[in-house]
Amino acid sequence: MRTNVTVTVAPHGEGATRLLAPVGLPTPHQIPVGFEVSGGGVALTGESTTGQMAALISAEAGAPVEVRYSYLDGGPGYPEAVFTQHCNRFTRAARDLVYDAINIADATADGHAAIAALVNAAAEKFRYAHPEVRFNDGCEEVPYLACGQTEGSCVDINTYLIASLRAAGLEAGYVTGYFFPQEKNGCCDDMHCWVVTRHKGVVLEWDIAHHLKMGTREICCGLNPKPGDRVAVAHSMGLTFPELGVTCEKLIGEPVWVCGGKLEKAEVTITREIVERAEAAA
Structure with missing residues (x-):
């Protein structure tokens, strides 16, 4: 096709x-x-x-x-380059976020469980929205979100998730593209992004934003929890x-x-x- x-x-x-x-x-x-x-x-x-x-x-x-x-x-x-870590203000975790990510990962049985735990921890930090001011605007590192829920788009949520995963020493990449919702019959309004992880050769894909839009905070790996299809166009942040x-x-x-x-x-x-x-x- x-x-x-x-x-x-x-x-x-x-x-x-x-x-x-x-x-x-x-x-x-x-x-x-x-x-x-x-x-x-x-x-x-x-x-x-x-x-x-x-x-x-x-x-x-x-x-x-x-x-x-x-x-x-x-x-x-x-591509292998998707998983290569480049340290910049969009990927560098603040000290408190590093501590939190490591503690979450250390409390799990293995790397696969650590990835799932960090994904679900990131989901708990956000309420899906498109705020005029993003949680990391003006910051030289990705800040730790201590309590409550912060408004964030797919870009914001995945910025936080990538920083968390990499802070815990896990391989992760940020992918941009287009998502075409089933109900829009082949149209979409703007770009979309998602996260891919790799541990012991196993690559998994995560779309927290679409789970939140579907009304669930129980995040599972795999694309398109919201019915539709997508294409990828680029990767990484800080270009x-x-x-x-x-x-x-x-x-x-x-x-x-x-x-x-x-x-x-x-x-x-x-x-x-x-x-x-x-x-x-x-």
Whole structure:
């Protein structure tokens, strides 16, 4: 089966002409096999921290840009770079968070149980929302959330989870992409993210935010507790693009405008089409 995703970017109101877009990421479930752009020229630019490549798109003035991805079912797994730890303000745990993560992990029977315990501990810290001010804004490390529940999106929740897992010495990676809810018939509003862990060669995937949206705090491994499907486009936090003068950017998911060394959110429309293998080959 082939999954085609189209991201349409509206023109920038103030005349920015360059877009930065991820080019797709293989997972155990899919492999990217196509990347095309209309409405602008394309060159590749490198991310120096993780070694990822991204597309730098020179948009035609006043015209929308279409970024099109194609994926086939059955992938080789997540790249090794997903699990590589890079210490920056989005991944570095504050001292109290380190202590808490280690204590939680040490109270479990083994690494697999420690991962599950830290996932569920992170879920207890958050109430799903999209706050204007994020819990780690202005911080040089990921702060410990001591009591109560903090409003947070998938980005916020997974920032806390990644910092917790790595503080306990466990392998974990942060993945960005698009999730298409079943009820929206092939449309979504923006990017989504999830966490992958690896212990003794076993890779598991976790989506706390979707469990919370479904009204449960009993978090199980596996994707799509909320019915739908997804594609991955990039990974990791704290990204640097030397050619663009962009340093320690939180993440890349949707295409973003490049404005003087900063990345600015674009107005996008995201759609998905699923094509059966026989039809795709015709």
